[in-house]
Every structure is written in C-alpha cells, then in structure tokens.
Amino acid sequence: MQSTAAVTRLNHLAIAVPDVRAAAAQYQAVLGARVSEPQALPEHGVTVVFVQLENTKLELLEPLGEASPVAKFLEKNPAGGMHHMCLEVCNVKASMAAVSERVRLLSSEPKIGAHGNPVVFMHPKDMVGVLTELEEVPRS
Ligand SMILES: C[C@@H](C(=O)O)C(=O)SCCNC(=O)CCNC(=O)[C@H](O)C(C)(C)COP(=O)(O)OP(=O)(O)OC[C@H]1O[C@@H](n2cnc3c(N)ncnc32)[C@H](O)[C@@H]1OP(=O)(O)O
Ligand SMILES: [Co+2]
Secondary structure, X not given: OOOOOXXXXXXXXXXXXXXXXXXXXXXXXXXXXXXXXXEEEOOOOEEEEEEEOOOOEXXXXXXXXXXXXXXXXXXXXXXXXXXXXXXXXXXXHHHHHHHOOOOOEOOOXXXXXXXXXXXXXXXXXHOXXXXXXXXXXXXX
C-alpha cells in the first residue's frame, strides 16, 4: 500500500474573484454569510476574505501584485470561479514526501498560509483538474 498525504478534513474552498470587497458584499447580502476583513498576503500574491460557515470556510481571492497566480486564472475566467480546495494534514512535510513521486508539488518547501499554518499546493493536472492545497493544522 503506497503512503498517502493522509488528509483529514476540508479546510476551505477558494474562489478567485476580480474584486474581493464586492464579492464579500455579495456573499453577505445574498447569503447572509459572515465575512472577514480583507487580508493582503503579498507572499502568496493575493488579498483574501474568509467567509466563515458552520462546517468549513470559503476563501475569496483577489490578485495582489504583478506575479499573482490568480491573475492568470482570472484572464481565463474574468467573472471569477472555483480556484482550489484546501485539505488538512497533520504533518505537511510528511505528506509532501509521501506524494512527491506521484504529483507535482508547486513549491519545494511549504509556505505560511492565511491562517499561519504551513501550506503546499499540488498541480491541478495531477489532481484530476483541481488545484489542491494541503494545510498542516495541529489537531487539538
Ligand atoms: C493564501 C493561501 C491560503 O489558503 O492560505 C492560498 O490559498 S494562496 C492561493 C494562490 N496561490 C496559488 O494558487 C499557488 C499555486 N498555483 C500555481 O502555482 C499556479 O497557479 C498553477 C496552478 C501552477 C498554474 O500556473 P499557471 O497559471 O502559470 O499555469 P497555466 O495558466 O498555464 O495553467 C496550466 C494548466 O493548469 C490549469 N490551471 C491553472 N490554474 C488552475 C486552477 N486553479 N484549477 C484548475 N486548473 C488550473 C490551466 O487551465 C492549464 O490547463 P490547460 O493547459 O489545459 O489550459
Ligand atoms: Co487556500
């Protein structure tokens, strides 16, 4: 049996949007959702707003800076769209080692994500078309 990333829970679904404030206002007005203040994350090339749900979070992503990975996505999907999903793991480096021969990891080291935890991405083409993020979340 090959070792796996050993994912546990869904942490968030991410939606790329052209204007994160307008998108947050729409989610609040139409869905009645609780939304966070925008958070600039230059090291990821995004400004994010989190929509807190009872059982998970939605992450609204607006491009930040010239090299934003989301900018190119929005060129192809100008109105916005589903961008990635984030699954939780207990040890992101162990998960990376477990899968590195079967999927392309999009960074050689984890980065610190929006929640202050280490994250890494797996190429969508190796994950049946879905950009998949792994986030190390310490289990309480
Ligand atoms: C804050 C943090 C957190 O949660 O804590 C975050 O989430 S930061 C979230 C932002 N950070 C990231 O997304 C980092 C990981 N993303 C990346 O490294 C990049 O966006 C890639 C996924 C490698 C795509 O790179 P690039 O845009 O240069 O490639 P590309 O446009 O030529 O796309 C290559 C192929 O992948 C497809 N492709 C591109 N982005 C995709 C996506 N989000 N979902 C599904 N498929 C996608 C394209 O359609 C194309 O397929 P075809 O060849 O068939 O046309
Ligand atoms: Co994310």
